Structure formats: C-alpha cells, structure tokens
Amino acid sequence: MARDLDIRVAIIEDDETIREGYAYLIGNTPGYKVTGAYPSYEDAAKKIAHDDPDVLLLDVELPGISGIEALPKLKKLLPETYILILTVYEQEELIFRALGGGASGYLTKNTPHEKIISAIHEVMEGGGPMSAHIARMVISSFKRNEETPLTKRETEILEHISTGKSRKRIAQELFIDLETVKSHIKNIYHKLNVHSKADAIKTAKDNKFI
Amino acid sequence: MARDLDIRVAIIEDDETIREGYAYLIGNTPGYKVTGAYPSYEDAAKKIAHDDPDVLLLDVELPGISGIEALPKLKKLLPETYILILTVYEQEELIFRALGGGASGYLTKNTPHEKIISAIHEVMEGGGPMSAHIARMVISSFKRNEETPLTKRETEILEHISTGKSRKRIAQELFIDLETVKSHIKNIYHKLNVHSKADAIKTAKDNKFI
DNA sequence: TAAAGTTCCGACAGTTTGGGGGATATTGTA
DNA sequence: TACAATATCCCCCAAACTGTCGGAACTTTA
Structure with missing residues (x-):
C-alpha cells in the first residue's frame, strides 16, 4: 500500500x-x-x-x-x-x-x-x-598541527610549492624576490630535514603542517 | 552547587x-x-x-x-x-x-x-x-568527480605529480619507463588543456579529478 | 636588546620540464 | 571480431628549474 x-x-x-x-x-x-x-x-x-x-x-x-x-x-x-x-x-x-x-x-x-x-x-x-x-x-582529518616548526611565511611558501608552482612563479605571486623564496626553501628543508621538494611535501603533509 | x-x-x-x-x-x-x-x-x-x-x-x-x-x-x-x-x-x-x-x-x-x-x-x-x-x-568536500576525462593511470600519475615527485621517481615507483610517464603527462596536459604541472594540478583539484 | 623571521645577493652542476615526432601491445566493448 | 581507447616505450632538444654552497641587511617580536 x-x-x-x-x-x-x-x-x-x-x-x-x-x-x-x-x-x-x-x-x-x-x-x-x-x-x-x-x-x-x-x-x-x-x-x-x-x-x-x-x-x-x-x-x-x-x-x-x-x-x-x-x-x-x-x-x-x-x-x-x-x-x-x-x-x-x-x-x-x-x-x-x-x-x-x-x-x-x-x-x-x-x-x-x-x-x-x-x-x-x-x-x-x-x-x-x-x-x-x-x-x-x-x-x-582537517586538523592542522600547531606544533609546526615552520613559520607562517615558510608554511605559505611550502603550500605554494605543493601546488606544483615553480620558485619563480611563487616569487611573482608573493611579490618577493626569487632569492627570498630560495632562502625560505633552504630553511624549510633544514627544519624538516629533507633534501627535495617531494620529501618536504610528504613530511609536511604527514605531520599536517600544511 | x-x-x-x-x-x-x-x-x-x-x-x-x-x-x-x-x-x-x-x-x-x-x-x-x-x-x-x-x-x-x-x-x-x-x-x-x-x-x-x-x-x-x-x-x-x-x-x-x-x-x-x-x-x-x-x-x-x-x-x-x-x-x-x-x-x-x-x-x-x-x-x-x-x-x-x-x-x-x-x-x-x-x-x-x-x-x-x-x-x-x-x-x-x-x-x-x-x-x-x-x-x-x-x-x-571529499567527493571525487566521476566525470573526469582522465584515465585511471593518468589520474594516478597526476596524483604522484601533485606530491612533488619528479617524473623519474614516479617511473621508478610505478615500475614503468620514464618515457611512459612523459607520455601520460603529455596526454594529461592535452586533455586538461594546460601547459604546466601547476596548471594541471590546479585544474584537476578544482574539478575534483584528484 | 637579543633572537627570530624576512628579505635579498651570486654562482654552480645537474636535473627536470614541456614540446615535437613517433611505434607497439593490450584492453574493452560494440 | 574488429575498432577505439589505453598503456607502454623510443628519440631529440632547448629552456627552465633545482638543490647547495656561503653570505648580508633589515624588521618584527618576545
């Protein structure tokens, strides 16, 4: 019925x-x-x-x-x-x-x-x-890790990197010099103890830094 | 009390x-x-x-x-x-x-x-x-777009790219030749109508292909 | 006022990238 | 069964990008 x-x-x-x-x-x-x-x-x-x-x-x-x-x-x-x-x-x-x-x-x-x-x-x-x-x-699954060793700017730059952008393009979008971007990346790699883009992204994602 | x-x-x-x-x-x-x-x-x-x-x-x-x-x-x-x-x-x-x-x-x-x-x-x-x-x-926000123009393999490779890996490394991890990876990427770019890694990732994410 | 963070500089070798042109199997499905 | 789509592999090239080295100056913040 x-x-x-x-x-x-x-x-x-x-x-x-x-x-x-x-x-x-x-x-x-x-x-x-x-x-x-x-x-x-x-x-x-x-x-x-x-x-x-x-x-x-x-x-x-x-x-x-x-x-x-x-x-x-x-x-x-x-x-x-x-x-x-x-x-x-x-x-x-x-x-x-x-x-x-x-x-x-x-x-x-x-x-x-x-x-x-x-x-x-x-x-x-x-x-x-x-x-x-x-x-x-x-x-x-959305929760970010507040214990990140990265600064705001470093996190921001790593986020851009994780979208596949080149350093040059990141520099343009953030209105800073290419050298500055390189410098930040240098520091990011040191802090995360990695030696490549892919490893940095992986570590950051695993730890919810980004 | x-x-x-x-x-x-x-x-x-x-x-x-x-x-x-x-x-x-x-x-x-x-x-x-x-x-x-x-x-x-x-x-x-x-x-x-x-x-x-x-x-x-x-x-x-x-x-x-x-x-x-x-x-x-x-x-x-x-x-x-x-x-x-x-x-x-x-x-x-x-x-x-x-x-x-x-x-x-x-x-x-x-x-x-x-x-x-x-x-x-x-x-x-x-x-x-x-x-x-x-x-x-x-x-x-989790829902994937089933209308993707990308094949399974192409989606898989684009996912690897979005983690920052180089083509060489992707080839190694998937046990295929570097040339095969390049070939897939070529096709991905054509299908998504883009000319760079960053644009491919952006388009794919915007459309929930990955 | 120190420390931390952000910005910028130059040089180097090696790798990656995007684009061009292919070819050959293997699949799935009409 | 045959056709289209997919997945695999091959070569060449110039330009761009990457990771590392070692700095320096300026600004914000604790």
Whole structure:
C-alpha cells in the first residue's frame, strides 16, 4: 500500500538476517518504503535502477564486487539517489574512499534503529549523517598541527610549492624576490630535514603542517 | 552547587542575550555547569584557563580578535578542551579554517537547545557534532568527480605529480619507463588543456579529478 | 636588546620540464 | 571480431628549474 510521498529506500546487504531486519524496520515505519533488498551488487545491478530509490543503504563488505568498488557504478545507475554506507568498519581509508566515491553518509552497524530512520530522513533534507566516531575522524582529518616548526611565511611558501608552482612563479605571486623564496626553501628543508621538494611535501603533509 | 562529575562548559559569544541564553540553558541542565561566559577572546584570555572547561562554545564573529583567529590561541591555553563552533555562518572557507584550527564540532545558531546539549555530550564521548548542512558540506568536500576525462593511470600519475615527485621517481615507483610517464603527462596536459604541472594540478583539484 | 623571521645577493652542476615526432601491445566493448 | 581507447616505450632538444654552497641587511617580536 504505497503512498506517493513515501521515501523510497533500497538495501544492499549480504547478511540475510540484517537485510531483512532493515527491510522490516523501514517497511514498517510510516513514510518509508522498501523498494528492493539485495544481497550483492551483481543482484542489485539488474533491477535497482527500476526501483528508483531515494536512498540506498549500502554495506561495504559484499561478496563479489565490494560496496566500495560498487559505489561509482551505483552512482551511475542512480544519479539522484543518496547512498548511505552501513558497515562495521571504521578504518580511515575505507571512510575516505567511500566519501570520495560519492557516499552521502556513513553509519556503523551498531547504530540504533531509530537513528537509521532519522539518518535516511536527514540525508533527504540536505544533511550528511555520520556516526559519532566517524564524524570525529572526518573532522580530525582537517586538523592542522600547531606544533609546526615552520613559520607562517615558510608554511605559505611550502603550500605554494605543493601546488606544483615553480620558485619563480611563487616569487611573482608573493611579490618577493626569487632569492627570498630560495632562502625560505633552504630553511624549510633544514627544519624538516629533507633534501627535495617531494620529501618536504610528504613530511609536511604527514605531520599536517600544511 | 557544582557536582564533581558535571561537564564544565565555557562560552565566548559577544551577543549578551545569546550568551546568557546559553549560560542559562546549560546551567539549568543537570550534569552540566557553566564555568565562564565571555563576550570576547580578550576578555576570556585572562581567566579561561583557570576555568578549566571540558568544552568551549565559541562564536566566530567576535569583536577584536575573531573566533577563527582566536582558535589556535585558545587551543594553546586549553589543550584538553573540546571547542565547538557556534555561528550563523555556513561558508565553506570558514568551516574548513575552523576545523583546521582545531575545532571539534560546528553548529549553526538555529540549532535547537536540546541539540546543543547533546552536541556537548557527544563531543565528550568522542564524537564530532555538526549541523546537518555543515556535515553535508564536509562530506561533499571529499567527493571525487566521476566525470573526469582522465584515465585511471593518468589520474594516478597526476596524483604522484601533485606530491612533488619528479617524473623519474614516479617511473621508478610505478615500475614503468620514464618515457611512459612523459607520455601520460603529455596526454594529461592535452586533455586538461594546460601547459604546466601547476596548471594541471590546479585544474584537476578544482574539478575534483584528484 | 637579543633572537627570530624576512628579505635579498651570486654562482654552480645537474636535473627536470614541456614540446615535437613517433611505434607497439593490450584492453574493452560494440 | 574488429575498432577505439589505453598503456607502454623510443628519440631529440632547448629552456627552465633545482638543490647547495656561503653570505648580508633589515624588521618584527618576545
């Protein structure tokens, strides 16, 4: 008994118990409707575009093509659908690959049922639902290291270098002499204990100096 | 009548009505305690370290030193304190500067009172509370552009270039010939319609190809 | 007032860069 | 299966860039 305004939700999750659990939960929540529930990307691929879901709950560990790998393919099949990752994994690399691949949210599987419903609602309203710990990791990824040995000017110049600009061009953009830029770079290399552009950039990024 | 286990909250907010409103809200919530409420960074600087707050609610638009500029200074005064930004502004640049400066959360001022309380609780529990729209912007900043004209290999090589590595080094790391790297770069430049490393990196980053 | 930071100077060998012209496999897919 | 796209490799060249050496003067800040 579908209503026109129901939020249409699809699920890709290999564990049958979990999948049916979610389907039951969502199907029995007023205003939400399950349009399809699949155990793998391969199974979903054929029919999911026809389901026309508003939101897709996607597991990352799937048999065959993993959820992460399936993400860009699903995005192409469903350009208008919000994809929420639902997983037990909290590894940084996985999270950032998922967000880079077009996920609009990232929930861990210990998320209480009512939170899953509210996350679906939230993503429809322009939000970006994340589990608390995930959100912390995402925020931390932006945090600069205040303990930098580099001065403001040195940091600024290293930032320019990391964009691939030549020293000459940096000098022009900062309205200083080429020699000054060279001098700063000399000091940067000493402080970071490196002997090349690439190593300086790597050290600085690893330590969040830039 | 402070209890030992109360969460200690400080506030820096120039608007008196809002400041007192928050102070009243938090002070009257069991388990929370206001240790100080200041209209500016300058006012707070003298006393806030002595307050020893667990969480600091910080406005970004302050008279004198702005909240954003005050962030690193406050971090030094209060290394253990979680800082939550509370502001009407939702500009990308401001958000990322705040998170880069060490903020642990970012709330807009239309946040309902109970959400402010739960955000304070959440940050104490290892979370990263954000308003829905902020979270969406943060997530979007990671999203890659699937419409890239570059092939996988070209993208990979451009990524290496953006770390400052020389072509020779890239060739070594990818176990291919220097000439192959040059060939890929030639194609990348053609596709992106640029004539230098710096321009290629800029175009690719602007368009989220890398 | 010291110390730290920013600015500028010159010379050198070696490396990198961007552009030109190709060729040959391997892939994916229509 | 055949075509287009991709990935690999080859040669040549001039110009520009890089990293290091060893300075010096001026300004800001603690």
